[in-house]
Amino acid sequence: MSQRGKLPPSEENRAAMSNKRPISPFMLGSHYRFQITSVMSFLHRMTGIALWVGALGLAWWLLAVAAGGDAYAHAAACLASPFGKFVLFGFSFSLVYHLLNGIRHLLWDIGLGFDIPEVYRSGYTVAILSVVFTVLIWFFALRGGA
DSSP states (O other), rough: TTTTSOOOOEEEEEEEEHHSSOTTTBBTTTTBBHHHHHHHHHHHHHHHHHHHHHHHHHHHHHHHHHOHHHHHHHHHHHHHHHHHHHHHHHHHHHHHHHHOOOOOOOHTTOOOOOOOHHHHHHHHHHHHHHHHHHHHHHHHHHHHHO
């Protein structure tokens, strides 16, 4: 051990430190190519943030419903606008994607789907089903029910 309490670098660490390549997989772009796994991880984090913001929006809407009158009319007008519908579509996509990807992670927690082809297959399945389910939700919602 050195004077500061750190272990001396191993041969592997020394080789990695001498290499000029970045060692972080989060350095996408010129150093790493995009992979479904990194995109899905990033999207899972972003949809989690979107759900948090959406929960604040839901609380705002519930307060407007409770207040009634002009407050509710204003909230309803905001949500019925094209921008409001775009935000609601994004929120519903975030909810569907986060749910499906969460199920994927639960399957991993019990030890299923760790082979590379299965990881890629489940990633593409989650992405495709998220789009399909969100479009179906909006199709039925805009039609006026099931």
